[in-house]
Amino acid sequence: MGSAVERTDKHVREYLLYRGFTGTLKQLDSDMKADKEKGFRVDKIIDQLQQLVQNFDLSGLMEYWLYLDRRLFSRLEDMYRSTVNKLRTSLYRYYVINTIQKGNLEKTQEFFQRQALDLQGQVEWRDWFILPFIPAPEQNPAFGQYFSRQWADTFLVSLHNFLSVLFQCPVLLNFDAEVQKMTSLTEENDQLRQMIFALQTESRDQKDGDQMVQHKLPLYVQNMDRLGDTELDLVWSQRPSSATTTPSRNFLSTFLPQGKRTLVKAPPITLGSSPSQAAVGRKETSVNQVTADVGRRSGNPRRSSERFLLYSGASPQTQESKGEDVDPTPAKNLSGESPDSSSRGEGGLPVEQPFIKLSQEEYGEHHSSIMHCRVDSSGRRVASLDVDGVIKVWSFNPIMQTKATIMSKSPLLSLEWATKPDRLLLLGSGVGTVRLYDTDAKKNLYEMNISETHPRILSLACSPSGSSFVCSAAALSRSGSADSVPRLPIPVSGQLLLWDTKTVKQQLQFSLDPEPVAINCTAFNHNGNLLVTGAADGVIRLFDMQRYESAMSWRAHDGEVYSVEFSYDENTVFSVGEDGKFIQWNIHRCGVKQSDQALPPDATGPFVLSGYSGYKQVQVPRGRLFAFDSEGQHVLTCSSAGGLIYRVTNDEPALERVLSLGGHKAPVVTVDWCSAVDCGTCLTASMDGKIKLSTLLAQKS
Numbered sequence: 001m002g003s004a005v006e007r008t009d010k011h012v013r014e015y016l017l018y019r020g021f022t023g024t025l026k027q028l029d030s031d032m033k034a035d036k037e038k039g040f041r042v043d044k045i046i047d048q049l050q051q052l053v054q055n056f057d058l059s060g061l062m063e064y065w066l067y068l069d070r071r072l073f074s075r076l077e078d079m080y081r082s083t084v085n086k087l088r089t090s091l092y093r094y095y096v097i098n099t100i101q102k103g104n105l106e107k108t109q110e111f112f113q114r115q116a117l118d119l120q121g122q123v124e125w126r127d128w129f130i131l132p133f134i135p136a137p138e139q140n141p142a143f144g145q146y147f148s149r150q151w152a153d154t155f156l157v158s159l160h161n162f163l164s165v166l167f168q169c170p171v172l173l174n175f176d177a178e179v180q181k182m183t184s185l186t187e188e189n190d191q192l193r194q195m196i197f198a199l200q201t202e203s204r205d206q207k208d209g210d211q212m213v214q215h216k217l218p219l220y221v222q223n224m225d226r227l228g229d230t231e232l233d234l235v236w237s238q239r240p241s242s243a244t245t246t247p248s249r250n251f252l253s254t255f256l257p258q259g260k261r262t263l264v265k266a267p268p269i270t271l272g273s274s275p276s277q278a279a280v281g282r283k284e285t286s287v288n289q290v291t292a293d294v295g296r297r298s299g300n301p302r303r304s305s306e307r308f309l310l311y312s313g314a315s316p317q318t319q320e321s322k323g324e325d326v327d328p329t330p331a332k333n334l335s336g337e338s339p340d341s342s343s344r345g346e347g348g349l350p351v352e353q354p355f356i357k358l359s360q361e362e363y364g365e366h367h368s369s370i371m372h373c374r375v376d377s378s379g380r381r382v383a384s385l386d387v388d389g390v391i392k393v394w395s396f397n398p399i400m401q402t403k404a405t406i407m408s409k410s411p412l413l414s415l416e417w418a419t420k421p422d423r424l425l426l427l428g429s430g431v432g433t434v435r436l437y438d439t440d441a442k443k444n445l446y447e448m449n450i451s452e453t454h455p456r457i458l459s460l461a462c463s464p465s466g467s468s469f470v471c472s473a474a475a476l477s478r479s480g481s482a483d484s485v486p487r488l489p490i491p492v493s494g495q496l497l498l499w500d501t502k503t504v505k506q507q508l509q510f511s512l513d514p515e516p517v518a519i520n521c522t523a524f525n526h527n528g529n530l531l532v533t534g535a536a537d538g539v540i541r542l543f544d545m546q547r548y549e550s551a552m553s554w555r556a557h558d559g560e561v562y563s564v565e566f567s568y569d570e571n572t573v574f575s576v577g578e579d580g581k582f583i584q585w586n587i588h589r590c591g592v593k594q595s596d597q598a599l600p601p602d603a604t605g606p607f608v609l610s611g612y613s614g615y616k617q618v619q620v621p622r623g624r625l626f627a628f629d630s631e632g633q634h635v636l637t638c639s640s641a642g643g644l645i646y647r648v649t650n651d652e653p654a655l656e657r658v659l660s661l662g663g664h665k666a667p668v669v670t671v672d673w674c675s676a677v678d679c680g681t682c683l684t685a686s687m688d689g690k691i692k693l694s695t696l697l698a699q700k701s
Contacts, residue, residue, distance in 0.1 A: 042164050065091065089122075089124055091155075093146055099111065109132050131143060193527075353658060353659065354658055354698065356696065357695075358696065359694070360693065363690070363691040365392050366386045368388045369687040369689060371623055372414065372670060373385075373670050373671075373691055374417055375417075376422045377417060377422045382683065383415055389410070390406070390407060391405070393405075393439045396681065396693055403439060410431045412430070414458060414460050415428065416461060418436075425439055426460045428450075428471060432450050432473065436501070446504050455476065456475070458518060461523060461524055462524075468498055470531060471497050472496055473495045474493070475518070498510070512541070517535045519533045520561055521534040521562065529544070530566075534560075534562065534577075535560070537555075538559055538561060538577065540573065554585070556583060556591075557575065557577025558577070561575055561576075562576050563575065563621070563624055567632055572585060572587060576599065580598055580601060580603075581598055582597045582626070595654035602639050602640040603638045606618050607687060609666050609687040619669060623670025625670065630680070636661075642684055644657060663694070665686075667687050670685050671685070680695070680698065681693050681696070682694040
């Protein structure tokens with residue numbers, strides 16, 4: 001309990017300091033210095049009593065015991081009163097014995113003179129009044145036991161135990177025990193899930209004629225399903241036939257509760273059905289519900305209601321007249337069709353759009369091009385890094401507010417949120433160091449020297465357990481700069497290292513066959529058993545994190561791999577490369593494509609921003625180039641004027657454009673999709689330092 005009190009006192013002091021209650025803080029410090037209960041630290045109370053006994057301070061001893069009796073013992077039930085009296089008697093005897101052992105007979109006589117009126121009527125003290133007059137009291141049979149070390153130790157232990165049981169924790173102090181309990185239960189649940197998952201995997205029969213290329217992929221990964229067999233089959237049975245059979249998954253969505261992962265699907269259109277029948281089969285979204293959801297974000301229910309009406313029923317002309325952001329050019333999918341034609345079923349029936357764009361806000365605290373923009377696992381904070389090395393930590397719910405600004409003397413190239421606790425931020429530099437930054441305390445916790453020969457920290461990925469992180473370190477390019485453009489035809493050397501976040505030490509270095517090459521992007525699966533990487537040589541490597549070895553690798557792109565992510569069911573991997581392709585790979589069949597789609601040039605980079613007088617800024621991809629919604633059925637990509645959302649299909653083309661977010665005047669270089677709340681938020685960051693937050697409402701059918 002003592003440690004919980006100290007932590008609570010610290011939090012209270014920080015709160016008072018943050019609120020500016022300096023007078024209350026001074027009074028708190030004064031009261032804490034005069035605290036006779038020693039912060040409920042029983043050992044300190046025992047030390048105080050012993051100090052009074054050793055100093056022969058009878059007045060202080062009596063006063064301190066009287067305080068404890070008035071403050072603590074008086075609140076006990078009557079059945080404990082006899083125990084308190086016995087402890088007080090033993091304490092006074094402990095004092096008297098100490099005066100005799102130290103040869104201070106004056107203090108012995110003083111005790112009996114001051115306590116004569118109180119003690120002479122008590123049976124347990126009747127024989128003790130002759131103690132000062134006995135020549136050798138330690139040899140007297142009646143008093144000999146009190147001079148032994150065993151009696152003193154027994155008394156002190158009894159008093160210590162009694163006080164420990166007596167102190168009851170206030171409700172405020174129980175938070176630490178509750179947090180530890182919840183953490184323990186969460187870890188136990190994760191272990192049980194893994195055991196169930198392993199049993200399901202072992203009991204599953206392989207299908208006849210399946211020509212699976214296993215390589216060194218471990219058994220627990222074969223036929224792996226993110227949700228498990230039963231739950232995955234249930235989800236697939238509820239999906240329409242037009243939906244993809246291999247949905248992908250946003251990496252951040254694994255941290256959400258299962259109840260938050262609501263399916264977003266296009267309603268099936270029955271051949272020959274009438275418009276009225278299709279309308280009856282479609283679930284309507286309540287205006288009040290939308291207003292309430294967005295009202296929590298913007299604090300303006302009326303504005304939210306207007307925005308819903310605009311996007312749900314008003315014509316484009318009406319939207320323009322009311323000042324809403326409207327893309328003046330008709331959206332087209334990758335096949336060149338407009339959404340009006342691509343979103344109509346048989347007989348010209350309109351298919352309900354998967355999202356409603358509720359609002360778009362701008363974060364404009366950066367003054368140079370953005371490299372990274374990431375939401376933490378809880379969906380509460382955003383960390384954004386620009387090319388000048390300035391990091392902003394900010395929140396957008398319920399209002400947009402900057403929480404911390406981090407300035408770095410050395411160039412920064414990468415960042416990643418820790419998973420446990422989610423307030424920590426990993427920052428990779430261009431001089432071979434990684435910093436662990438506490439966004440709540442606004443200070444650096446550690447700075448790790450990763451590599452001198454490979455100083456560029458290109459990518460960071462934290463394990464879902466929070467116990468370790470992977471960092472990719474690369475050597476300088478031939479020109480000696482951290483970001484030479486265009487890229488060298490021969491990839492530079494690199495390392496992939498695993499670090500322990502608790503001991504802050506390197507655990508191992510992964511083997512990068514066929515040669516050590518710079519790793520551009522890394523991603524864990526939901527439980528940290530697998531790690532996928534994309535490298536500058538165009539190769540995707542899959543690592544078994546239980547054996548710490550490469551499970552398989554294959555050449556994925558002509559040129560560098562810029563971004564990789566696991567699909568929602570984690571049976572496939574998606575990647576975007578320098579060749580401008582968006583490819584889905586089956587991890588159970590090494591190098592086998594499930595889909596291959598060419599993206600527009602402004603979605604993959606290098607990104608170019610032209611200005612006056614022939615000014616041109618070129619930026620190679622650094623951050624995430626695509627992000628999935630919570631169910632992996634839709635993907636957000638970059639473009640020259642804002643984010644683009646596509647539906648992932650099982651047909652040709654593999655991507656079907658459904659929504660243009662717009663709002664940017666410079667190329668978007670990195671994106672993220674936060675689905676931690678019902679109204680998901682798409683983040684798009686551009687080369688002019690602007691970050692747009694587009695709030696979407698999923699249309700549930």
